Amino acid sequence: MQAVGDYRRCRGATLYVTLEPCSTHGRTPPCTEAIIAAGFHRVVFGATDPNPRHAGRAVKVLRSAGIAVTCGVLVEECTELNRAFNHWMTTGQPWVVAKFATSLDGRLTRRPDEPQWLTHPRARRHAQQLRARVDAILVGAGTIRADDPRLTVRGVPGARQPWRVVLTRSGRLPTRARIFTDIHRERTLVYCGQSLRAVLRDLGSREMVSVLIEGGGDVLGEAFDQRLVNEVQCYLAPLIVGGPVPAVGGAGVPSNEARIVLEHSCFERMGQDLCLQAVVAYPPR
Ligand SMILES: NC(=O)c1ccc[n+]([C@@H]2O[C@H](COP(=O)([O-])OP(=O)(O)OC[C@H]3O[C@@H](n4cnc5c(N)ncnc54)[C@H](OP(=O)(O)O)[C@@H]3O)[C@@H](O)[C@H]2O)c1
Known part of the structure; x- marks a missing residue:
């Protein structure tokens, strides 16, 4: 995720994503940073990222920034949607x-x-x-x-x-x-x-x-x-x-x-x- 354009309209909003947002620098800066900067109030995600550098870390990072996090929603469906990424990652x-x-x-x-x-x-x-x-x-x-x-x-x-x-x-x-x-x-x-x-x-x-x-x-x-x-x-x-x-x-x-x-x-x-x-x-x- 990259914070592009005018994302002030996200302030106070809830973000729904299939995969746990990443929390380290890779091809892009951490998604968690962009989410915090955008001012989201709550994040709901489906599957945990199989990348061991991320797995579960976003929950801690986001919660410590005061953002409410709900995880594990429709895990099976989200895992299936991300199967190519999961396979490559593992x-x-x-x-x-x-x-x-x-x-x-x-x-x-x-x-x-x-x-x-x-x-x-x-x-x-x-x-x-x-x-x-x-x-x-x-x-x-x-x-x-x-x-x-x-x-x-x-x-x-x-x-x-x-x-x-x-x-x-x-x-x-x-x-x-x-x-x-x-x-x-x-x-x-x-x-x-x-x-x-x-x-x-x-x-x-x-x-x-x-x-x-x-x-x-x-x-x-x-x-x-x-x-x-x-x-x-x-x-x-x-x-x-x-x-x-x-x-x-x-x-x-x-x-x-x-x-x-x-x-x-x-x-x-x-x-x-x-x-x-x-x-x-x-x-x-
Ligand atoms: N209907 C469809 O969906 C579809 C899709 C694609 C193609 N086609 C058709 O399929 C036909 C071609 O099929 P094909 O079986 O003759 O050829 P192919 O599978 O396209 O190519 C075979 C060639 O690939 C190279 N090769 C294969 N495995 C390799 C490996 N592990 N390492 C390095 N090189 C490897 C070799 O090239 P070298 O000979 O250069 O060593 C081999 O001769 C065409 O007529 C085409 O129209 C149809």
């Missing part, structure tokens, strides 16, 4: 969302002589909202070579452009690709010859809290094989494409017991397409 790894559009028979691509899109505009607009919520979009070099995607956020007013991250082993990437030449080119990172796990760790150390893996099938397969995906966002199109290349490649699970289950599934119809959003649960090893 593991150092970003929260990873695997996002892909597939045909009914689980294929990521259409024939080269056909339009690239599998889904209709409504699903694609929804996917743009998802991009707007993450810190980075990650793809394999195969996707850059095949599609030359922009990997930008479009049609979401005020959205910030996430980092664009590309994995390659060969280093074979077209220098004229849009991600290297457009106005956001400074926000493109290329990792050559590093494991996906190492790349995610590095992104976490750069304070990237959430990463969207957008494919292709090779990288998605590796992400599931290594149990790195936390959430799935899949757009299912009523198409049969056929062919040998599945949406999620990789080695696959070694046994039925090791299968990856999706929990808290939420289905939404988007015109002719269907969107599935779910959290990934990995069985014990």
Whole structure:
């Protein structure tokens, strides 16, 4: 939280937040300082900050400044809203969302002589909202070579452009690709010859809290094989494409017991397409 603009109108007001306000200097000055300076009378927050430097400290700081504090309101709901931050804070790894559009028979691509899109505009607009919520979009070099995607956020007013991250082993990437030449080119990172796990760790150390893996099938397969995906966002199109290349490649699970289950599934119809959003649960090893 940053104290910006005229916040005198907050004097005597109650502040409601999902997460305990921070009380130390990080990317921004402490939220508690801004709250005290603004003259809030009362603060209500949901979940305690898992950051050990903060956990519960805001209550003491605010109360000693004479501000009434109520905490633990709708804890479960607030924790869910903050799950990406909580995951990053406790593991150092970003929260990873695997996002892909597939045909009914689980294929990521259409024939080269056909339009690239599998889904209709409504699903694609929804996917743009998802991009707007993450810190980075990650793809394999195969996707850059095949599609030359922009990997930008479009049609979401005020959205910030996430980092664009590309994995390659060969280093074979077209220098004229849009991600290297457009106005956001400074926000493109290329990792050559590093494991996906190492790349995610590095992104976490750069304070990237959430990463969207957008494919292709090779990288998605590796992400599931290594149990790195936390959430799935899949757009299912009523198409049969056929062919040998599945949406999620990789080695696959070694046994039925090791299968990856999706929990808290939420289905939404988007015109002719269907969107599935779910959290990934990995069985014990
Ligand atoms: N429907 C959708 O939602 C969707 C989304 C994205 C893409 N696609 C489609 O998917 C197709 C591309 O998929 P794909 O499976 O062929 O390729 P991909 O997964 O995009 O890229 C594979 C390449 O990524 C690099 N790579 C993978 N893992 C790596 C690692 N751990 N470290 C370093 N580099 C790594 C390698 O690049 P090098 O070969 O350079 O070593 C590998 O050949 C395209 O046809 C595209 O249209 C569809």
